[in-house]
Amino acid sequence: MNGLAETVAHTLAPGLLYPTGGAILFALGLYGLIRRHHLVLRILALNIMGSGVFMVLLGVAARGEGAPDPVAQALTLTGIVVAVSATAFALALVVHLTRLTGHAVMLPGPPDDDAPVEDISREAHHADGGPAESSAGEDRSA
Amino acid sequence: MNVLLVLFDLVLLAGIVGVAWRCLASTDLFRAVVLFITFGLLLALAWVRLEAPDIALAEAAIGAGITGALLLVTLERLRSIMAERRSGRRHTPPPDPTGPHALLRALHDPPPERRTFLPALTFALVVGGLLVTALWHQPQSVGLEPVVDAHMDISGVDHPITAVLLNFRAYDTFLELAIVLIALLGAWSLGRHDLIPARPAPGPILPGTLRLLVPVAVVTGVYVLWAGSHAPGGAFQAGAILGAAGILLVLARPRQLPMAPGTPLRLGITAGVVLFLLVGTYGLVAGHGFLGYADAWAYPLIILIEVAATLSIALTLVALFVAGRPAGDDT
Amino acid sequence: MIANALTVILIFAGLVFFAAGTAGLLRFPDVYSRLHALTKADNVGLGLVILGLMFQAGGPADILKLLLIWVLVLAAGTTAAHMVAQRTWTHGEFESDR
Amino acid sequence: MSLFYMAAALFLLGTILLGLVRVLRGPGSGDRMLAAQLFGTTGVTILLLLSLALEESALVDVALVFALLAVVAAVAFVRQHGLPEPPDTPIHRQPPDTPGPERPHDDR
Numbered sequence: 001m002n003g004l005a006e007t008v009a010h011t012l013a014p015g016l017l018y019p020t021g022g023a024i025l026f027a028l029g030l031y032g033l034i035r036r037h038h039l040v041l042r043i044l045a046l047n048i049m050g051s052g053v054f055m056v057l058l059g060v061a062a063r064g065e066g067a068p069d070p071v072a073q074a075l076t077l078t079g080i081v082v083a084v085s086a087t088a089f090a091l092a093l094v095v096h097l098t099r100l101t102g103h104a105v106m107l108p109g110p111p112d113d114d115a116p117v118e119d120i121s122r123e124a125h126h127a128d129g130g131p132a133e134s135s136a137g138e139d140r141s142a
Numbered sequence: 143m144n145v146l147l148v149l150f151d152l153v154l155l156a157g158i159v160g161v162a163w164r165c166l167a168s169t170d171l172f173r174a175v176v177l178f179i180t181f182g183l184l185l186a187l188a189w190v191r192l193e194a195p196d197i198a199l200a201e202a203a204i205g206a207g208i209t210g211a212l213l214l215v216t217l218e219r220l221r222s223i224m225a226e227r228r229s230g231r232r233h234t235p236p237p238d239p240t241g242p243h244a245l246l247r248a249l250h251d252p253p254p255e256r257r258t259f260l261p262a263l264t265f266a267l268v269v270g271g272l273l274v275t276a277l278w279h280q281p282q283s284v285g286l287e288p289v290v291d292a293h294m295d296i297s298g299v300d301h302p303i304t305a306v307l308l309n310f311r312a313y314d315t316f317l318e319l320a321i322v323l324i325a326l327l328g329a330w331s332l333g334r335h336d337l338i339p340a341r342p343a344p345g346p347i348l349p350g351t352l353r354l355l356v357p358v359a360v361v362t363g364v365y366v367l368w369a370g371s372h373a374p375g376g377a378f379q380a381g382a383i384l385g386a387a388g389i390l391l392v393l394a395r396p397r398q399l400p401m402a403p404g405t406p407l408r409l410g411i412t413a414g415v416v417l418f419l420l421v422g423t424y425g426l427v428a429g430h431g432f433l434g435y436a437d438a439w440a441y442p443l444i445i446l447i448e449v450a451a452t453l454s455i456a457l458t459l460v461a462l463f464v465a466g467r468p469a470g471d472d473t
Numbered sequence: 474m475i476a477n478a479l480t481v482i483l484i485f486a487g488l489v490f491f492a493a494g495t496a497g498l499l500r501f502p503d504v505y506s507r508l509h510a511l512t513k514a515d516n517v518g519l520g521l522v523i524l525g526l527m528f529q530a531g532g533p534a535d536i537l538k539l540l541l542i543w544v545l546v547l548a549a550g551t552t553a554a555h556m557v558a559q560r561t562w563t564h565g566e567f568e569s570d571r
Numbered sequence: 572m573s574l575f576y577m578a579a580a581l582f583l584l585g586t587i588l589l590g591l592v593r594v595l596r597g598p599g600s601g602d603r604m605l606a607a608q609l610f611g612t613t614g615v616t617i618l619l620l621l622s623l624a625l626e627e628s629a630l631v632d633v634a635l636v637f638a639l640l641a642v643v644a645a646v647a648f649v650r651q652h653g654l655p656e657p658p659d660t661p662i663h664r665q666p667p668d669t670p671g672p673e674r675p676h677d678d679r
Contacts, residue, residue: 012148012151012152014151014191014192016277016278017148017151017152017155018151018155018188018191018192019277020274020277020278021155021158021159021188023270023273023274023277024159024270024274025158025159025162026269026270026273027266027267027269027270027273028159028162028163028166028266028270029162029166030265030266030269030270031166031262031263031265031266032166032167034258034261034262034265034266035166035254035258035259035262036166036251036254037251037252037254038171038251040171040174040175040213040216040217040220041166041168041171041174041251044165044166044174044175044178044213045166047178047209048162048165048166048181051162051181051185054197055185055188055192056273056277058189058192058194058197059192060277060280061192061194061285062192062193062194063282063285064282064284064285066284066287067193067287067291067302068192068193068194068285068287069285069286069287070286070287070290070302070303070305070306071285071286071290071306071310071311072285072286073194073196073197073303073306074303074306074307074311074314075314076194076197077196077197077200077303077307077376077378078307078314078315078318078378080197080200080201080204080378081200081204081318081322081378081381081382081455082318082321082322084204084208084209084382084459085321085322085325085326085458085459085462086325087209087212088212088325088329088459088462088463088465089325089326089328089329089462091212091213091216091465092328092329092332092462092465092466093328093332094216094220095216095219095220095223095465096332096333098219098220098223098224099223102223102224102227103224104220105251146574146577146578146581147577149581150577150580150581150584153581153584153585153588154584156588157584157587157588157591160588160591161591164591164595172600172603173594173595173597173603176594176603176604176606176607177594177595179607179644180587180591180594180607180610183587183610183611183614183637184587186614186618186633186637187584187614187617187618187621190618190621190625190627190630190633193627195627195629195630195632195633198630198633199629199632199633199636202633202636202637202640203636203640206611206636206637206640206641206643206644207640207643208643210607210643210644210647211643211644211646211647214644214647214648214650215647215650218650345555345559347551347552347555347556348552348556348646351548351549351551351552351642354544354545354548355545355548355549355639355642358541358545358639359639359640362635362636362639366632366636369632373629374629374632375629375632379636383636383639383640386640386643387640389643390640390642390643390646393643393646393647393650394646477572480572481575484575484576484579484620485579487616488579488582488583491582491583491586491613491616492582492586494586494609495586495589495590495609498590498593498605498606498609499589499590499592499593504599504601504602504605507593507602507605508605510605510609511605511608511609511612515609515612515613516612518612518616519612519615519616522579522616522619522620523619526619526620526623529572529623531628535628535631538631538635539619539631541635542615542619542631542634542635542638545635545638545639545641546611546612546615546638546641548642549608549611549638549641549642549645550608550612550641552642552645552646553604553605553608553641553642553645554605554608556645556646556648556649557601557604557605557608557645557648557649558601559649560601560648560649561599561601
């Protein structure tokens, strides 16, 4: 009984609780990255994965007695600034892609993976415009 | 006290994971963005619990000030581009901006397909499970804290994180500044920026608030930069605060973005990297190794680099927000 | 001792206002009435908590910092409420593209 | 005393999580933005309480930064939907109980 209480107390210490939460966030972001098609949502998923990594780093740094590891904290600090500038660049790319193709949704691949490469290039679908493809993007992914 | 702390941790983590889950499950992009802003707020609280006030400070400036505005303005740009394309199409009737189906899909992601459910779930579960297992069985170690602590007196500053960032591992910081610069070059390579296609709210309230907020933001930025030598704070946090203040100014300007003159802007944006490189090369020539300082010069050099880095980060973040080369620049 | 008691009382009163603000956010019928939660309840709640924390502050600099935080939150809340209300008024509560 | 601060912070965290219902349910984007703004105020209070409970005076600076930048997202929000409306556009307000097709889609 005593051992159980000790295990629970050990498990609930921030040094173990937060890394676990970070791992869950990472897996969640990975899941969202695979499942969602809108590029802005995918960027959000990448950011959530990154936050999971930061949480793991900081949680491991805060383990044990005494002050937390300053090197891990400094790395996380650089990581946050890099993440925000990468996000800004990615969003600029999404805006540019939308201006070129008219949509910001990454379409799922064709049903059979052996299809020739030309079929996957969607720009031809969307570049010329016309009623036939009026909502091809939405219909295919719906 | 301990029970309360554990309860706080559990509630906070449940909130963070729940908000992230609902954010990624949203079909409405605006809702996802608002949830992401809340996610940033909760993360800052988590960093506080992990004894990382420096990170919480950066997260506050970036999460509250920069990411939210960036995402909301991106949504608005996407919406206006799609509206333009749709209205330019020949065979469809001109869209009614108030009509039910006009722009229904612009900021909307259809729910994911069924066939990706099982593979994605399995993959995420396996990766997450492996991570958790590895983290739970990681051996206890003291980390680098004693090493940093032992060398604090030659670092030139009193705050361990600033010492690591600008002295012990200045390499990281230098490359980080370079990466931020490269991200900006990438954004600029896409061409001119789009105007933010909307007017700010007319009336005296927003300008009045700006007149209060912007000076306070500048003072806070300088204060945080100064505090970095002995307490949580430093160049990144100060740069993020000043950058957010700049974004606020850009957002509040009616219709037109401020025309930044090209050359001073470029000089300011590259100041951090260039100064870092000069100091590093000097250290190499003087025999302290690349990016090494003489002990007596450490403090003034660190302050000099931090000021330049703050300026560069703030300007770069604003330029990334505007996303595009400055207007009136024909190279 | 008296300072501690005052702190507890003021923070407790602040929490009541926060609870009222959340209840308002959840229960009021439309955006305009929900604005009350932001502009009134939570700002008063923060004011009370800050007033309570001032009794624990170390010196005049800390007190000034706390006051500055309250002023900034007041300004932000006012501006945000004004802008959200104005936008809802001109664009309608439900936009056509979501 | 720090026990009391911690309990108060926990209570405020609870109100944030309750308020999330408003973000999830909407119905309008104004409601969601309003709720996010409200979380900012609550978050500032939690940080101030934690700074006393955990005896970390730097958290006051974090709260200061949050208070300073709380307005940025709201200003970005107002800059949405600025395409010049035609002069004859009716303000498309409709009663909340009309199940119009432009009701925000709720996927829960």
